[in-house]
Amino acid sequence: MTATDTSWGGVAQRPRRDFRRLREFAARWGALFALGVVWEIAARIADSIYFPPISRIMHRFVELWLSGPPNTLFLTEGVATDIVPSLTRMLGGWSIAVVLGVLLGVAIGRSRTLGDFVEPIIHFVRAIPPPALIPIFFILLGIGNEMRVSLIAFAVIWPVLLNTIDGVRSVETLHLDTGRVFEFDRRKVFFGIVLPSAAPKIFAGMRVSLSVALIVMVISEMVGRPDGIGSVILGAQRTFRMLDMWSGILLLGILGYVLNALLALVESRVTKWHRGAREGVS
Amino acid sequence: MSVTTTRTDLLTIEGLGHVYEGKQRHEAIGRLDFAVPEGAFVSIVGPSGCGKTTMLRCLSGLMSPTRGTVLLGGAPVIGVPRDLALVFQDYSRSLFPWRTVAGNIAFVLPRKQLSAAERKERIDESLDAVGLSAAADKYPWQLSGGMQQRVAIARALAYRPTILLMDEPFASVDAQTRAELEDLMLAVRQRFGMTILFVTHDIDESVYLADRVLVLSKSPSTIVASLEVNLPSPRDQVGTRELDDFVQLRSKIARMIRDQSTRRPSAPAIGDSESPS
Numbered sequence: 001m002t003a004t005d006t007s008w009g010g011v012a013q014r015p016r017r018d019f020r021r022l023r024e025f026a027a028r029w030g031a032l033f034a035l036g037v038v039w040e041i042a043a044r045i046a047d048s049i050y051f052p053p054i055s056r057i058m059h060r061f062v063e064l065w066l067s068g069p070p071n072t073l074f075l076t077e078g079v080a081t082d083i084v085p086s087l088t089r090m091l092g093g094w095s096i097a098v099v100l101g102v103l104l105g106v107a108i109g110r111s112r113t114l115g116d117f118v119e120p121i122i123h124f125v126r127a128i129p130p131p132a133l134i135p136i137f138f139i140l141l142g143i144g145n146e147m148r149v150s151l152i153a154f155a156v157i158w159p160v161l162l163n164t165i166d167g168v169r170s171v172e173t174l175h176l177d178t179g180r181v182f183e184f185d186r187r188k189v190f191f192g193i194v195l196p197s198a199a200p201k202i203f204a205g206m207r208v209s210l211s212v213a214l215i216v217m218v219i220s221e222m223v224g225r226p227d228g229i230g231s232v233i234l235g236a237q238r239t240f241r242m243l244d245m246w247s248g249i250l251l252l253g254i255l256g257y258v259l260n261a262l263l264a265l266v267e268s269r270v271t272k273w274h275r276g277a278r279e280g281v282s
Numbered sequence: 283m284s285v286t287t288t289r290t291d292l293l294t295i296e297g298l299g300h301v302y303e304g305k306q307r308h309e310a311i312g313r314l315d316f317a318v319p320e321g322a323f324v325s326i327v328g329p330s331g332c333g334k335t336t337m338l339r340c341l342s343g344l345m346s347p348t349r350g351t352v353l354l355g356g357a358p359v360i361g362v363p364r365d366l367a368l369v370f371q372d373y374s375r376s377l378f379p380w381r382t383v384a385g386n387i388a389f390v391l392p393r394k395q396l397s398a399a400e401r402k403e404r405i406d407e408s409l410d411a412v413g414l415s416a417a418a419d420k421y422p423w424q425l426s427g428g429m430q431q432r433v434a435i436a437r438a439l440a441y442r443p444t445i446l447l448m449d450e451p452f453a454s455v456d457a458q459t460r461a462e463l464e465d466l467m468l469a470v471r472q473r474f475g476m477t478i479l480f481v482t483h484d485i486d487e488s489v490y491l492a493d494r495v496l497v498l499s500k501s502p503s504t505i506v507a508s509l510e511v512n513l514p515s516p517r518d519q520v521g522t523r524e525l526d527d528f529v530q531l532r533s534k535i536a537r538m539i540r541d542q543s544t545r546r547p548s549a550p551a552i553g554d555s556e557s558p559s
């Protein structure tokens with residue numbers, strides 16, 4: 001579920017546009033609500049132990065994570081033991097990947113020779129599905145958090161890296177020439193021209209990476225020491241606690257959606273000019 | 283008004299030639315020799331594809347020519363000199379879309395030499411000169427083509443170059459805007475006392491603006507003629523264009539450009555010829 005077309009903080013807000021946003025909002029949540037209703041009815045008719053009605057899943061969801069005392073904002077202890085470790089390792093691995101991906105991407109994108117050299121390697125390594133590498137990460141880093149964070153970072157660095165390379169390469173030559181005419185030093189060229197030009201592509205890579213990070217996080221938690229949302233889901237499935245399993249899945253959906261929306265918000269702030277420049281104004 | 287030989291030459295071009303190597307080798311510039319006196323407004327006319335942009339890239343040090351030397355203030359041009367600014371033909375792609383109009387201008391001002399107040403003053407002054415004070419906080423893509431071009435000019439003005447090179451700056455704006463921008467250039471020249479080298483393929487424009495017009499041949503280009511423009515100043519969009527001198531000069535240039543497609547004249551000596559060959 002992407003949020004590319006929502007206009008967070010557009011340039012010139014007009015009432016007409018607010019109406020449109022309201023309609024879009026209603027359409028999006030309406031569809032989700034309809035899906036819930038269909039699920040509820042179908043589950044009640046089927047009456048299968050594996051597919052409980054959504055109302056019972058949500059009830060269990062609240063019980064598991066949102067029924068704590070008021071002084072912890074109603075969050076339960078389960079949040080601290082299940083969700084926080086998962087989120088930390090996911091965002092940790094993703095952040096490492098973003099920083100490394102952008103730095104390496106800029107270096108590779110700026111140099112033709114380096115690019116010709118390492119690009120085949122990148123494309124080869126990237127083609128390996130990360131779960132297949134779990135055994136190797138096991139051997140190298142054990143079954144704990146380091147293994148998981150590294151696996152996530154490894155899996156999600158590629159979209160950022162490749163998009164950064166692409167973004168850096170597609171910097172307008174006339175912008176670089178303008179920099180030369182006005183005597184920009186290297187730092188100014190990098191932060192003032194190269195990085196802003198590549199920002200839209202870098203953000204696109206970051207978004208893909210974020211969704212992959214969620215997937216790899218779950219996979220990494222299904223092996224090794226039981227810890228995090230992934231192990232909650234797997235453990236529940238093994239002991240036939242279907243409501244717990246579905247709650248975990250629902251939680252993943254919500255997390256993915258919220259994180260993506262947050263990133264989209266930051267993106268639209270930073271690259272506001274990009275959408276405007278492409279669409280023009282009228 | 284007239285350019286006299288006693289004035290010192292700011293820019294001197296000797297034996298400039300450029301060949302694009304590659305699969306399709308292309309000799310863009312044959313041989314150019316000319317000098318631009320300090321404070322002069324020299325326009326260069328030539329047919330499309332004759333190597334005008336190539337020449338400006340060589341003069342500005344963005345590219346090193348295959349042959350010849352370029353001297354700015356007596357020193358050879360290696361890399362882009364501090365005293366020089368270039369307004370690109372494709373202005374819309376030379377403005378930074380992620381910066382506002384004021385931001386684009388502020389960006390080219392050296393942070394070290396200028397205080398915040400001085401920077402602000404420069405921005406305001408140059409925007410005022412091009413009549414865009416109201417658009418300071420807009421983004422380039424929120425402006426019309428003519429306005430964008432004015433931003434590009436303002437940015438170059440704020441930089442305070444001694445010499446300003448302009449590459450067909452008004453090629454893609456409508457006639458009305460074009461006339462305004464032409465007068466803007468004359469006013470700006472007066473106000474900031476710059477030497478201006480103005481490339482165009484519009485013959486009327488070249489005559490209207492300049493003290494001297496250099497006419498280029500087709501590629502590989504040479505100078506067909508270097509003509510002094512003796513029109514009264516200040517110039518007037520209607521009045522100047524009616525003058526006999528104006529009409530004769532523009533016809534002369536038009537004839538030269540038409541004729542050189544049939545015969546190729548040899549390059550005249552620097553700056554002193556008043557007629558072709």
Ligand SMILES: Nc1ncnc2c1ncn2[C@@H]1O[C@H](COP(=O)(O)OP(=O)(O)OP(=O)(O)O)[C@@H](O)[C@H]1O
Pocket residue numbers: 302304308310328329330331332333334335336337371450483501
């Ligand atoms: N990078 C390049 N490689 C090879 N040939 C080139 C290159 N750039 C320009 N040329 C060729 O050199 C010639 C001169 O190009 P240039 O852009 O200098 O012309 P111009 O006089 O500025 O044309 P216009 O009036 O259309 O802007 C053209 O024939 C063009 O095809």
Ligand SMILES: [Mg+2]
Pocket residue numbers: 334335336371449450
């Ligand atoms: Mg050109």
